[in-house]
Structures are given as C-alpha cells and as structure tokens.
Amino acid sequence: RAGVLTGRQLWPAATLAEYRLALHAPPEWAARVLDEESGRFTVGPLTEVVAQHHTLADLAAHLPPSPRLGLIAHERALRGESVIVEAPDVFEMPFEIQPWEPVYPLATYSNDGVDAPSPQRPSRLVRATPNPTARVDDPDVERAVRQLFEPWTADSNGRVEMVCVEGSAADAVGAFGLASPALGRLDHQTALAWLAWAGASGGAHGRRRGAALGRFGVWWLLATLADRTDDWPVHADEMGEIATSLRWWWWDANEPHPLDPGRGWEVRLVFEDADEGYAWAISAIDAV
Secondary structure (H helix, E strand, O other), X not given: OHHHHOOOOOHHHHHHHHHHHHHHOOHHHHHHHOOOOOOOOOOOOHHXXXXXXXXXXXXXXXXXXXXXXXXXXXXXXXOOOOOOOOOOOOOOOOOOOOOOOOOOOOOEEEOOEEEOOOOOOOOOOEXXXXXXXXXXXXXXXXXXXXXXXXXXXXXXXXXXXXXXXXXXXXHHHHOOOOOOOEEEEEOHHHHXXXXXXXXXXXXXXXXXXXXXXXXXXXXXXXXXXXXXXXXXXXXXXXXXXXXXXXXXXXXXOOOOOOOOOOOOOEEEEEEEEOOOOEEEEEEEEOOO
C-alpha cells in the first residue's frame, strides 16, 4: 500500500493481498482490509468476499458499526446466518429472507476468481401472437430497471431495453417488434432470482456488486411497480403481495442466439399486472 501511494505500479499485488486476506485470513486480519480504500479493483466487493467464510459475529468484534458492517450483515443473512449482532441497516429492509423470496443465487470466490452461475431458464417455451399496442411511458420503472442493470451498460458492453404496454405479456414482448415471440412461464421466485442475479453481477466485463445489492434492487423494483417508493421502507408482507400478484415469463425472440448460451449474460423477462392491465418486458444482453 505504501508503494502504491508513492506512484509505483504495485496495485495488482496490493489488490490480490486485500482479496485473499478477506477470503482466507482469520477475522482479526480480514477485518483490517474492510475499509473505504480496499477492494476497489477486486473481482467483487470485499463485503461479499469476506462473508463467504466469516460469520458476522466474528467480524463484528473487530469492526465498528458502519455501512460496511451493515452490508456484511445482509450478505451473511443471504447465506443463512441469523443476524443478532447490531448492525446498521443500510437498505432499510429486513435482514431475514422472507418466505416469498427465492433462494438467491450466490457467488463462490476462490483464488482463481469468482463463480456466479445464473438461474435456470424454463425448458419449455410456447410461441405467442402479440396484439399491436402502443408503448406506455413509465419512467420510474424504467429507471429502476436500468439501475438494476447499471454495471452491464456502464462498465461492460451491455444493452438494456424495457417496454411497458397496456395489454398482455405477449403484447409487451411484441412491442420490441417481434411478430412471434416464445414465452415460458416462471414462478415469481425464479423470476426474482434472475433479477437479483443480474443486479449482483457486473455483466460480462464489469465488477460484481454483490448479492446484497442485487436483492435490494429487486425490492426497489417491486416497490416502484406498486408506486410505493415514496413510502420506503415498505413492509415485507406487502412486498410479497406485490411479487406474487404479478405473472412472470421468460421470453425468447425465436431467432438464432447471438451468444453462447453457456455464458448466461442475458435476461429476458416479462411480467404482467392482470388486475391493472399493464405488462412490462425487459431485454438485457451483454456480449462477451
């Protein structure tokens, strides 16, 4: 670190040391790299890296109450730890995973980097015939979607589009200009897992943001869909009602795939509010 501060090009060595200390070192040593200056160039946030092998209770003994401790608390909760240590709630949302939430996809860090596989696409898609319909401006939802996928577009090669229509899920996908898309039904938990995976990732080339931020992005999008962001924090049960009231699908354009399907840098979701008569479709793709 001292060498880096003098202008010497030693930041790769310093970054590797910070990363491996957070991943492997005893809590008292791992805690020493959890400051504002560390982890800037690591493959993922050190608050997520350190949460893989260290409990919140062990780390809290060596860390002051801070937003970073709050992030670690959320990461540890996603890994099944009951958060009984007093930690700042940086997101104003429960640490505990709610019954309506999915099993969130988590990253696995190693000396070789990070492995963060995507959820599974549906195995069966059915061709649909959309009705011509005009797009509806929904800037708040579009902003929430773009914030969720921001690393894909800001730090990588990604392209993200969202449309809202007054109509069905098929109509929303058709608003992309597709005459015969294919749709596969998803349960709400799988759909939320896809959104959380995207929000946690950095796309093909960007830096990973962490599962805690991915989960927060999902909650914020749900609150935006219900026009409840001004009332944040929204009660967890109400958030569950929003998620389960929507109908969710994966969609495909019925055309040759531009990416290797094994890469996984694609999210094509459509969700429908049948009671209000609106549907939203998301197309996010990032080239390797």
